[in-house]
Amino acid sequence: MDVIGRYRLRDKIGAGAFATVWRGYDDDLDVDVAVKVLADNWASRADVRERFLSEARLMRRISSDRVVRVFDLGRLPDGRPYFVMDYVGGGTLGDVLRGGTVEPVDALWWGADLARAVAALHYEGVVHRDVTPANLLLRENQGIESGGGTHRIVLADLGLAKRAAEASGLTQAVGTPAYMAPEQGRGDGGFDERADIYAIGAVTYALLTGRPPYSAGSIGDVLNRDPDQPPPSLRPLLHDAVGALDDVLARALAYNPVDRFERAELLAERLEAEAYRLEQEAPLRAQERTSITADEVSTTVATNSPVRRRRRLWLWFAVSLPLFFVAAGAGGWYLFGQ
Template sequence: MSRRSRSIPPQMPSSLGKGRYQLGKAIGVGGMAVVFKAWDAWEKEARAVKVLMPHGARNPKTRTRFLKEARTMSLLDHPHIIRIFDVGEEEGHNFFVMELLEGGNLATYVKKHGRMSPVRVLHIMFQVLQGLDYAHTAGVVHRDIKPHNMVFDASQRVVKLTDFGIARVMAGNVERITASGDTLGTLAYMAPEQRADPRDVGPVADLYGVGATTYLLVTGRRPLELALSDEGDCRALNRVPESMRNLVALATANETMNRFTTAREMAEEVSRVLQTLEPPEFYDPPVPACELMDDFEIDDTIVQVTDEITLLRDD
């Protein structure tokens, strides 16, 4: 079967980097870019290559956002953030080369397997928070924290953050690429202040996304309109320990002053909660999908795309 599909323009290249990167099958297709599994002929390693589609390259704002993602990720070197190896342009094709993770993203995992055990979820979130603490210390706010942008390695033991396409650099001269009236991010995981003004959000908005993702992973329900006082949501959260319910409540508080103040502070609380839970093993059997799984649908049409950006226009 050809690696091409109706959603991938036929003019996409078969190799890049003057033949260094041999592009194989498409492993992710978004509105503006395609992620290919590729072979690095120089390093003799499998990689992931993200290529901007031709119509995206013709849009100055989209091209700027694509290049900004590559530039931002190339500055971040952490075990829980996907690494960037190369950035380039060849015959009009903008691309960047990333490490390849083949364990799938967390949204796909939950859709396939159902909710996870609380202990496993907390271990995963601890890794995510370590990556966020590093990014925030470097002056980068992700702004699109959600399970789609958290990717397992092949063992499904290590999780890494990806898709910094709408990240905001806090230090220095902030590059403004968010147009007035646009909301960038994914509504179900978006902090209230980000919905109000996506151009001026801080690290605590990312922590809201971590809390909303935790809610999804441990309940199997989408966190859209997340409200812990809602009867249906309370029933779902009653399946998990009280200490974990409190953690989700703190992370997803409507007022920023009522949330955790830093990723490190939230990671410390995750560690504390873990110490109170049994069994202590990380890889206890996954919890089967519950009846609430019927309420869970992945936000976007293509769930395996780690480069996905949802653009919600405020009419």
């Protein structure tokens, strides 16, 4: 399959259980595009086809550049639907994590930017339900005020997204366990936008440490989490630079949703404040390290200088000689004076 509609396919950029995403090219508009095609093994399922099309319609309705936009929809000759989106070529946060951890300041900026993107989704009355590193694309930053780095976060894959009014009635636990809020894992319909806030906290924690805050490979692991167990402290990583981060992420990852931030914007503001703090403290910490190193070198040089060594030798003689005579006198008196 080299062509879909008017789009020339170049390479496969993603594949999941229900669909495959290709990088294509629109000759008419002279731009790269992303083309998402329903998997052929699901083509006969009317409910899956409708969910696929619902994702496209939902993405089209959301008027935010923080969410990948859909601008075309069609069907293949075999009847499978496809839709065409903006191509975001910076990779994903999943790619970043596979390369290891990032600098704490960058992790916090990305976490704040993610919170802003999710807030835009919530503003449209939509709950994402699957905020994971693999679904977060990186687009080159073009002066957007909410980020301090070279890339910004763009939300993709709204296949599980639902209107907030519908989310409370869902009874199937879906999502990625390591980033899933406990109430979402229960599958009883009792969740809202705060499930996404939990996921933002989990992604930010993973960016800082290289792993999610809680080990969860299945829904059962989510359900069996100790409600009183806070996420592991960041102090071993950040030491005295941790500031309020432990408290911020513990609140975002609270077991009970009522204990979390009420809105994603509030979490964004706290993460931005911590990012600013680390940026301002970085030069001071570097200066302190330089000063300590210089003092250590100066002390070492001074201590080992020939003058200091001679002074220590004379001091040793000055203290030891009287003690020698006192000891000698006491010994003589003991031996001969009795």
